[in-house]
Amino acid sequence: MSWTTRLPGKVARSLITWAERSADPAEREWIGAMRAELDQIDGGLAQLRWTAGVVPLLWRSYRVDILRCMVCVTAVVAANYSFPKFVVTYQVFFVNGGTNTWTRVADPVELFFFAQQFYLPVVGILVARATRRLVPGTVIGIGLSLLGLGVLHALGYGSASAPTAFAIGSPSVYVEILFFALVGAAFGTLGAMVGLRTSREAVVRGS
Amino acid sequence: MPRRTNISPQTLRVLTQLLTRRDAWHYGYALARETRLPSGTLYPILIRLAEQGWLQTKWTEPDRPGAPPRHIYRLTRAGARAAADRIDSRARTRPVLRARTARA
Numbered sequence: 001m002s003w004t005t006r007l008p009g010k011v012a013r014s015l016i017t018w019a020e021r022s023a024d025p026a027e028r029e030w031i032g033a034m035r036a037e038l039d040q041i042d043g044g045l046a047q048l049r050w051t052a053g054v055v056p057l058l059w060r061s062y063r064v065d066i067l068r069c070m071v072c073v074t075a076v077v078a079a080n081y082s083f084p085k086f087v088v089t090y091q092v093f094f095v096n097g098g099t100n101t102w103t104r105v106a107d108p109v110e111l112f113f114f115a116q117q118f119y120l121p122v123v124g125i126l127v128a129r130a131t132r133r134l135v136p137g138t139v140i141g142i143g144l145s146l147l148g149l150g151v152l153h154a155l156g157y158g159s160a161s162a163p164t165a166f167a168i169g170s171p172s173v174y175v176e177i178l179f180f181a182l183v184g185a186a187f188g189t190l191g192a193m194v195g196l197r198t199s200r201e202a203v204v205r206g207s
Numbered sequence: 208m209p210r211r212t213n214i215s216p217q218t219l220r221v222l223t224q225l226l227t228r229r230d231a232w233h234y235g236y237a238l239a240r241e242t243r244l245p246s247g248t249l250y251p252i253l254i255r256l257a258e259q260g261w262l263q264t265k266w267t268e269p270d271r272p273g274a275p276p277r278h279i280y281r282l283t284r285a286g287a288r289a290a291a292d293r294i295d296s297r298a299r300t301r302p303v304l305r306a307r308t309a310r311a
Contacts, residue, residue, distance in 0.1 A: 030250055033278030037236040037246075050236070053246025060251065 008044030012051040019054040024061040031057055068193055072186040116148055120184060124191020129199050134192045141188015145180045214293050217244055218252050222290035225262075225282045232267075232279040253280060261286025 016038065020031040031054055041047045059066075123144055124137035131137075214222075220242045225233060239249050256262035263283050266276045282290060 027254075030254055030278075033235055034246055034250060036275040036277045037234065039274055040234070040236045050239075050246045053248075053250055056247045056251050057254075060254070 005044045008048040009038075010044075012044065012047040013038060015048075016051045016054055019051075019058055022061075023054075023058055027057045027061050065193055065197060068189060072190045072193075075182050075186040078182075116145065116183075117187065120145060120187035121191030121194070124188040124193075125195035125198075126191075127188075128192035128195035132196070132199070134189065134196060137192020137195065138185050138189045141184040141186075141191070142181045143184070144188070145184025146177065148184075149176060149180045214297075215252075217242075217248055218256075219294060219297060220244065221249065221252050221256070222282075223294055225280070226287060226290050226294065229282060229287055232265075232281050234277060234279055238280070256286065259286075261289060 013035075016031065016035045020028055020035060023031050034050065034053060034057075038047050038050065041050055120141050124141050127140045128134060128137045221238065221244070224238060224241050235246070235249065235253070238244075238253075239246055242249065244252075253262060253264075257264055257280075261283060262280055263286075264278060264280050267279050269276055
């Protein structure tokens with residue numbers, strides 16, 4: 001048997017074993033059932049085609065997470081599009097390497113914006129792991145993000161010396177609150193989702 | 208009265224196949240070949256049928272040493288009744304399917 005025949009078969013077996021380990025326990029049994037049928041299938045390519053069938057089963061396992069993730073990403077993108085503060089921060093840190101002229105005026109503000117994108121998901125993960133629920137991650141995310149808005153004010157956000165993109169009150173303070181709540185909810189939920197998923201998998205592996 | 212769920216043509220093909228040898232156990236790969244459905248379509252259907260209580264599943268002992276146990280399927284009594292009912296009502300509107308189920 002040539003390697004061109006053997007290789008797809010080996011790939012198929014590895015993929016289906018990986019999928020079985022990654023799936024939810026409910027779908028794991030069914031992926032195991034698909035794996036057991038591999039021996040009956042002649043030809044590596046036919047086995048690979050058979051293995052491709054695990055994708056809809058994995059989608060069943062992860063569809064809620066994927067949909068939530070899409071909602072959260074859409075929320076953050078929509079918030080940035082209408083109120084481009086995070087985009088400006090990314091530009092300062094990644095595109096201009098921190099050398100942008102804005103950094104001279106608004107260093108702490110930019111740092112805070114930048115840090116928020118890391119600490120909010122981390123808090124979401126921790127809260128979800130402690131409570132084993134998703135909603136507290138969202139709620140704490142919103143609360144902390146709004147608290148961040150207060151801290152930003154203390155750092156001079158919106159002061160006369162801050163650049164236009166960071167100046168508060170451009171549309172209205174309610175838009176600011178809505179923006180921070182939206183971003184907090186999205187990042188908190190994303191973090192909580194990851195926290196719940198990883199803790200569930202740890203429980204399954206431990207059992 | 209509980210609402211009747213819609214059944215896809217693919218599910219109907221699986222049900223028809225399971226109903227042809229109602230008391231026999233069916234293997235997944237054989238079902239896929241007989242219904243000409245890819246595994247990615249067949250297994251979600253089998254999962255749904257099992258969740259509805261229409262399908263009975265079990266693992267069999269391997270037929271040769273070293274081989275993994277295989278998962279096999281057959282319709283439950285309720286599943287067979289419901290399947291026959293759905294196939295019959297679909298066949299009334301689809302003559303081709305009626306001919307197939309009549310042969311079976």
